[in-house]
Amino acid sequence: MNILQNFFILILNPIYTITKKIPEKIKETLITVCFIYLFLMQIFINSNFFIWDGISFTSQAFLGCIFLFFIIIMSINKKLELLNNFRVLPTLWMTFGVIIIIVSFIHPVGEGFRALALTVLIAFPCLYFVWGNRGDYNKLFELITKAIAFVGGMYFIFCILTVPFETAVTHAGRYAGTANNPNFLGMICSIVLCASLYLIINETKYIWLYYAVCGLSLMFSILSVSRTSILSILITTIFFIIFYFKVNIVNNKKKLILNMITIILIFISFSILGLSINKSISNLSTEYTTNKTNDSTKKLIKNKNVTKTNAFDRLKIEDKDLNTISSGRLTIWKYYLKHINLIGNKVIKTVYVKDLNLKVYGAHNTPLDIAYRTGVINGVVWLIIEIFTGLKALIFVFGKKYKEPYYLFMSMSIIIFCVYSMLEIAIFPFKSQPVLLFYLAISPLFFKKDI
Structure with a gap:
């Protein structure tokens, strides 16, 4: 990685001679x-309301990297120098x-994966290198979390004003907001709460x-009835409580008690609110169902023969086998496991799972999907990355010496990702x-000493 560092220095230090004239407050705002x-x-991208729905992964990477590069050049606050990076994570x-x-040169691995590789090899290591030189990770995570909280808060308000809760009957009682899937709304909620x-x-x-x-994110998570979101929020909250007690139990008991209350x-308040709205949606679904009109849009119509359903029934496990509980994932995983090999399999867009008579985009499990596309070795490499970062998350939460707030952010972000990665394609x-x-959260694991 020293070659990359020298390349970054060659490109970025001349740029810094220009950007150093910009005040730090303006840089942070940008x-x-x-x-x-x-x-x-x-x-x-994940909304039914906007024209970006369906944009390719390669185009997403191109647009994302443009803004990531702008973040990088605005983040430089001194002349960049080589850093020691003989660590486990950079190698993996x-x-x-x-x-x-x-x-990808042996066989197709799927649209967007070459762009992903370049993003992994160049774009994010460049960001890690710049902030490794800075070292003030609390500032990085402060800027990230303020952006997320702002976007999340505005998005929740937008959904309340423009998408009635009654539209949840179009998703079996699960509210989706503007998203094309309730699970994506749950995904938003988990990172906004974090x-x-x-x-x-x-x-x-x-x-x-x-x-x-924070309360709104919990309420919308309940309305989405996303099992992955609820699980990640539960673990995130536990991590937060443990870390917060560890940091404040000795010197800030008054602050600890006040904030925890x-x-x-x-x-409690927003959970009750979410459950009450869900109950009203459930009652509504006994009177209304959906029907497609000539222009293929969904409308609510009267239906006297609708059986009462509750979205929370999907959380019950009684009289269900593992495949039903996992929404068919078990069958998909078995199929993918049978076809894993050394160099991976040709994937153009979808994979046909014969046992389900269904075309799926991926394995609903990130290490397994990577192993199927690019070979078992790479699947194991990504699995080790997740295990390594997951163990680091546990160490940061329970280790006595880790008291800086950014350790909590890293832990919560890593665990949210690991939960989604086990049940979705999160890459x-x-x-x-x-x-x-x-x-973004694993940035300190590349260059920070004693971590």
């Missing part, structure tokens, strides 16, 4: 705006990207806004918000 764009772009990270490039919790312990100004955004009240950083959050 960085925040770029992060806002990146998270907004993902909402647009580079290996993962290189294997994708090599295999950002809000970080800002609650790291900020004093506008803290009531972060409490409100506030958070508990927020959680494209400019497509999925938990993936982008993960790519």
Whole structure:
């Protein structure tokens, strides 16, 4: 990676001679705006309301990298120097990207994967290198989380004003907002809650806004009835409580008690609100169903023969086998496991799973999907990356010496990603918000000493 570092220095130091004239406050504002764009772009891409729906992964990477490069040049605050990077994660990270490039020349691995490899090999390491020179990761994560909280808060308000809760009957009682899938709304909620919790312990100004955004994210997560989102929020909250007690139990007991009471009240209040709205949606679904009109749009219509359903029934496990509980994932995983080999399989767009008589885009499990496309070695490499970062997350939460707020942000971001990665294809950083959050959160693991 020293070759890359020298390349970054060659390109970026001359740029710094120009950008150093810009005041730091303006730079930080511009960085925040770029992060806002990146998270907004993902909402647009995964929405039925905007023309960006269906944009290719390669185009997403191209647009994302333009703004990431702008973030990088605005982040430089001194002349860049070589850093020691003889660490586990950079080696695994580079290996993962290189294997994708090599295999993609042997057979097709899917649209966007070459762009992903270049993003992994160049774009994000460049960001890691710049902030490794800076070292103030709390500032980086502050800018990221403020952008997420702003986007999340505005998005929730937009959904309330423009998408009635009654539209949930079009998704079997699950509210989706503007998203094309309730699971994506749940995905947004998990990262917005993560950002809000970080800002609650790291900020004093506008803290009531972060409490409100935190509550809204919990409410919308309940309305989405996304099992992955609810699970990741549950684990994230546990991590937050443990870390917050560890940091404040000795010197800030009054602050600890006050903030914990506030958070508990927020959680209870917005949970009750979400459950009550869900109950009203469930009652509505006994009277209304959906029908497609001539212009292929869905409309609510009266239906006297609708059986009462509750979206929360999908959380029950009684009288269900593992395949039903996993929404068919078990069958998909078995198919993919049978076809894993050394150099991967040809994938153009979708994979036909014979046992389900269904074409699927991926394995609904990131290491397994990577192994199927690019070979078992690369699948294992990515699995090791997830295990390594997951163990680091646990160490940061439970280790006594890790008390800086950015350790909490790293832990929450990593665990959210790992949960999604086990149940979805979570690999494209400019497509999925938990993936982008993960790519940003692991920055200190590349160059920071004693971590």
